Amino acid sequence: MTFSTIGTVARRGANGFERKRTDVAGGLFKAVILSALVVSLLVLAVLLIDTVADAWSQLSTRTWDFLNGSLRSRSIDDKLGVKQGLYGSFWIGVFVALTAFPIGVGAAIYLEEYANKSRLAAVIELVIRNLAGVPSVVYGLLGLFLFVERSTIFGFVGLGWLADATGGRSVLSAGLTLAVLVLPIVIITAQEAVRSVPSGLKEGAYGLGATKSEMVRTQILPYAAPGILTGTLLAMSRAIGEAAPLILVGAITGGLTRNPELWDTSGLREKFTALPIIIVEWVSERGRDPGFSEAAAAAIVVLLVLVLLLNMTAILLRNRFEKKRG
Amino acid sequence: METPDSVPGSLSLAALAGSPRRVRKERLISRVMFCAALVSVVVSALIIYALFSEAWIFMRDVDWSSTWGELGWFPRRGIYDMPTLLVASLWTTLIAMIVAAPLGMGAAIYLSEYARPTDRAILKPILEILAGIPSVVLGFFALLWLAPNVVAHIGGEGGRGSMLTAGIGVGILTVPLVASISEDAMAAVPKSLREASAGLGARNAVTTVRVVLPAAVSGLVASLIVAVSRALGETMVVFMAGGAADAAIRTYSPYDGSLTMPSAMASLASGTDQVVGEGLTFQSLFFVGLVLFLLTLGLNLVGDRFVNRVREQY
Numbered sequence: 001m002t003f004s005t006i007g008t009v010a011r012r013g014a015n016g017f018e019r020k021r022t023d024v025a026g027g028l029f030k031a032v033i034l035s036a037l038v039v040s041l042l043v044l045a046v047l048l049i050d051t052v053a054d055a056w057s058q059l060s061t062r063t064w065d066f067l068n069g070s071l072r073s074r075s076i077d078d079k080l081g082v083k084q085g086l087y088g089s090f091w092i093g094v095f096v097a098l099t100a101f102p103i104g105v106g107a108a109i110y111l112e113e114y115a116n117k118s119r120l121a122a123v124i125e126l127v128i129r130n131l132a133g134v135p136s137v138v139y140g141l142l143g144l145f146l147f148v149e150r151s152t153i154f155g156f157v158g159l160g161w162l163a164d165a166t167g168g169r170s171v172l173s174a175g176l177t178l179a180v181l182v183l184p185i186v187i188i189t190a191q192e193a194v195r196s197v198p199s200g201l202k203e204g205a206y207g208l209g210a211t212k213s214e215m216v217r218t219q220i221l222p223y224a225a226p227g228i229l230t231g232t233l234l235a236m237s238r239a240i241g242e243a244a245p246l247i248l249v250g251a252i253t254g255g256l257t258r259n260p261e262l263w264d265t266s267g268l269r270e271k272f273t274a275l276p277i278i279i280v281e282w283v284s285e286r287g288r289d290p291g292f293s294e295a296a297a298a299a300i301v302v303l304l305v306l307v308l309l310l311n312m313t314a315i316l317l318r319n320r321f322e323k324k325r326g
Numbered sequence: 327m328e329t330p331d332s333v334p335g336s337l338s339l340a341a342l343a344g345s346p347r348r349v350r351k352e353r354l355i356s357r358v359m360f361c362a363a364l365v366s367v368v369v370s371a372l373i374i375y376a377l378f379s380e381a382w383i384f385m386r387d388v389d390w391s392s393t394w395g396e397l398g399w400f401p402r403r404g405i406y407d408m409p410t411l412l413v414a415s416l417w418t419t420l421i422a423m424i425v426a427a428p429l430g431m432g433a434a435i436y437l438s439e440y441a442r443p444t445d446r447a448i449l450k451p452i453l454e455i456l457a458g459i460p461s462v463v464l465g466f467f468a469l470l471w472l473a474p475n476v477v478a479h480i481g482g483e484g485g486r487g488s489m490l491t492a493g494i495g496v497g498i499l500t501v502p503l504v505a506s507i508s509e510d511a512m513a514a515v516p517k518s519l520r521e522a523s524a525g526l527g528a529r530n531a532v533t534t535v536r537v538v539l540p541a542a543v544s545g546l547v548a549s550l551i552v553a554v555s556r557a558l559g560e561t562m563v564v565f566m567a568g569g570a571a572d573a574a575i576r577t578y579s580p581y582d583g584s585l586t587m588p589s590a591m592a593s594l595a596s597g598t599d600q601v602v603g604e605g606l607t608f609q610s611l612f613f614v615g616l617v618l619f620l621l622t623l624g625l626n627l628v629g630d631r632f633v634n635r636v637r638e639q640y
Binding site: 023025026029030032033034035036037039040041043044046047050051054102103104105106107109110111114115121123124127128129130131133134135136137138139140141142144145146151153180183184187211212213234237238240241242243244247248250253276279280283284293296297300303304307308311312315319 | 344348351352355356358359360361362363364365366367369370372373375376377379380428429430431432433435436437439440447449451452453454455456458459460461462463464465466467469470471498501502505529530531532534535552555556558559560561562565566588591592595596611612615618619622623626627630
């Protein structure tokens with residue numbers, strides 16, 4: 001019997017003896033608590049409605065042109081658009097998936113299956129937990145130090161080759177910085193997924209003569225895949241929405257001369273911008289021309305569609321598998 | 327007499343050891359996994375090294391009188407008044423907590439103690455959507471909606487950003503964080519406590535206030551500590567809605583614009599395509615970063631301890 005039904009029975013019992021007494025204080029408490037939730041949800045609703053309303057003038061008339069426009073000034077209105085930002089954000093997502101995903105999953109499997117609760121593993125776990133709480137600007141400093149500046153460590157380990165490889169202030173540097181930023185998220189969610197694999201499956205594999213890596217490949221990875229995927233999608237949506245590290249790594253707020261197609265990899269080591277950066281820039285220019293706040297709202301709608309699609313896929317995926325496995 | 331391992335058809339030691347190729351492959355895979363796990367440790371070490379090495383140059387070369395007691399934060403002119411940033415960080419964080427603590431905890435209490443499972447299944451994902459909204463979006467919302475529609479009615483100016491505007495924006499951003507940690511803490515309180523309370527005739531509200539909340543108090547404190555740490559490190563909302571561009575005069579009024587530690591860093595790095603200015607501008611970035619890093623790290627460690635206390639108790 002659940003708690004709430006017990007409560008109802010108890011209350012009914014009491015009411016049987018006394019005259020019906022309305023629970024004023026209790027009702028008030030519930031109303032206050034409920035209003036906290038309602039206010040939070042209302043804020044979300046106002047935010048979404050207000051943004052879409054602001055964005056309407058751009059998106060309703062020229063959605064495609066806005067997505068495809070490369071110019072970021074309003075002097076020629078036809079060419080105003082977010083294409084260069086989409087290019088940056090798209091490739092940032094790709095780099096996060098290509099680097100944070102394999103490293104994160106590998107780390108999670110090591111910690112859950114190989115480490116055997118050693119002291120070293122405990123230290124690594126502590127480090128990961130603390131990394132998850134480091135502010136994103138600090139990751140920006142790391143990116144600046146590691147991928148942009150030609151730094152040396154203790155005066156003799158040169159990192160100039162890294163800056164050469166990434167091209168300094170480039171999409172590549174930004175993508176790698178954000179991959180480092182979301183790595184703890186990928187590891188922690190993947191660890192939870194790996195932990196949820198029933199030990200019967202693992203023992204069954206061992207019983208049939210599988211080695212540890214074979215067991216991981218044939219049992220753990222397939223079973224944990226939805227959970228791992230959920231974590232990776234959440235990490236990608238977080239990375240696409242981040243702006244602070246990009247500013248530190250040196251995203252360009254002015255216009256770019258190059259305007260590569262989405263699949264054109266030749267722009268990866270060049271100067272770059274990204275969707276959140278364009279939003280910041282347009283918001284700051286609204287004093288010059290109020291039309292920029294509408295453009296910023298339209299860019300936000302584009303960003304939100306990307307981020308929320310990733311998020312909702314992740315949440316739905318998780319709920320579906322939670323239900324299935326009860 | 328023959329040794330046992332040469333008896334035909336019986337198990338031998340060599341057979342139990344497995345094929346050497348397989349063993350080698352296993353060892354290689356386990357090393358690769360170990361390296362993947364080490365990446366996080368290396369990243370941490372690099373963060374700490376980068377912060378300390380550059381901040382050290384700043385601390386060695388800076389004229390310390392320019393970091394305390396000047397009239398504001400003017401990094402490009404060699405004036406690095408830390409109290410300016412600290413006061414602004416305190417104000418925005420305080421305002422954020424005034425917004426986030428009641429909203430987040432209230433939502434958590436409702437979801438955990440009152441909502442029916444079917445409602446929960448809808449409401450929780452919506453809160454998670456709020457958690458997934460990028461901070462630039464909140465910055466835009468704070469500056470263009472909160473400032474004219476909310477801040478203007480409580481004594482501020484609607485047309486520009488201020489610490490108050492930014493603080494409310496940061497608060498909204500941390501609501502889902504407070505809610506999810508608080509809810510986890512209340513979920514960890516055993517059902518038997520609630521049932522015992524109900525059995526004694528306590529109403530739902532009384533059970534919540536007198537039984538569940540005291541039992542979950544460490545988790546609730548943890549949610550606030552983690553939220554403070556998150557608010558201190560929040561960059562974009564303050565950068566966009568904080569009402570100061572690349573320099574700030576020291577002010578103690580939340581109605582004024584100012585720079586917090588992270589937004590000062592972002593504004594130093596933006597605009598031009600290089601961090602330029604007076605000699606130590608680049609290093610000052612790392613110095614502020616170091617202060618911020620140590621503060622948030624300390625808060626997170628304390629918060630973690632509180633979370634673990636709930637887990638150990640039940």
